[in-house]
Amino acid sequence: MIDALTLDQLRAFVSVVEAGSFRGSAKRLSRVQSAVSYSVGNLETQLGVTLFDRSGHRPKLTPQGLSLLAHARSILLKVDAMRARARELGEGVELELSIVIDSLYPMPWIMEALHAIRRSYVGVSIRLEVLPLGGPPAAIQEGRVTLGILAGEDLTDSRIELEAMHSHSFVAVAARTHPLAAAAEDLDTLEAVVLAEHVQIVLSDPTQITEGRDFGVLSPTTWRVNNQETKYAMIRAGHGWGRLPHWVVDKNLASGELVRLPVVALGLGGQTDVQFYLARRIDRPLGPVARAFREAILANHASGT
Incomplete structure (x- = not known):
């Protein structure tokens, strides 16, 4: 039988x-x-x-x-x-690893770390959120995720433990066809009076954490979007200018499709360095899978991959 x-x-x-x-x-x-x-x-x-x-x-x-x-x-x-x-x-291995990533963080590094998790913990489920601004700290504060990667420490509180990783550069850019691109060729710096005439593409916060606050917003007219991909697409299409991670636009800058804008208020040459942190709630110790993810991310930073 x-x-x-x-x-x-x-x-x-x-x-x-x-x-x-x-x-x-x-x-x-x-x-x-x-x-x-x-x-x-x-x-x-x-x-x-x-x-x-x-x-x-x-x-x-x-x-x-x-x-x-x-x-x-x-x-x-x-x-x-x-x-x-x-x-x-x-052995106490988690059933699921829940992670939140700031949308400014290089996603190829996340994918590499997840490969390491799959090799070691085949049966573990992964839940990944990618959010802007107050989204990651809110997810950690509310206990929705085990581990997060935050851009800067401005939006955290005493419940969140931070571990500094690496900084990434952000540059002010516009499409080659945008009027600010021509202005950047004639001026060493672009000041607020010049920027005031043009739309700035800005990320909106899905939470109330940054209510009443803006970060790097210089133009009085803004178009607000809820994700990094849309912001990137709008700037490439010439709808406005804005800041984007250098890792996102390096090929566009090399090809001349996008042009760097020397916005003096956003750092030398319009470039700002942002520190990223691994973050977790202090009352939630990491399990084996979360620790393995942390180690993989830190190894990526150390090797520069």
Whole structure:
């Protein structure tokens, strides 16, 4: 009966295929050859099919055996994953890692760190939020996430523990076709009186944390967007000017599609360096997966990848 199938039989079947012989399978499984043959024979009886043609020097899969091989491998893979997950749970491994990332942070570094998590913790679920301004600190304060990456420390409070990582540069830019691009060629600095005539593209805060406050807003007329991708697209399209992370626009600047604006109020040459921090609530210690993510992010910073 199929209900009597065992994992031992399936492992013997797959092992014979991979080793190329019953003797090789026995060596792999640290068993005697007769035991492997017995397991495969019982499996064939219960399935009602012949898995191997044994008439030659080496066993050869029958068409039925070839068809069932993928199913056997899939079952064993799921069982092994279940065992690994149970072992992780016994060691206190989290069921889910929830992370919030400031939208200004380089996403390639996040993807690299997540690769490290997948290699070590296959069964862990990941929940990733990417938010601007007060979104990341609010998510940490409210306990919605385990770990966050924040841009600057202005929006945090005493409940959040910070660990400085690395700073990234931000530059004021406009499309090559924008009037401010031509002005930048004629002027060493762009002052507020010049900027006042043009729309500034600004990120809006999804929370109330920055209510009544603006960061780097110099133009009286603003277009506000809720994500970095839209801000980038609007500036590229020539709808206005704004600050963007250098890692986002370096290729556009090199090609001449975007032009740096020497906005004196935003730093030398219109460039500002922003410090990023790993952040968590002080009353929420990190589990093994969160610690592994932290280590992977810090390793990325150390190597400069």
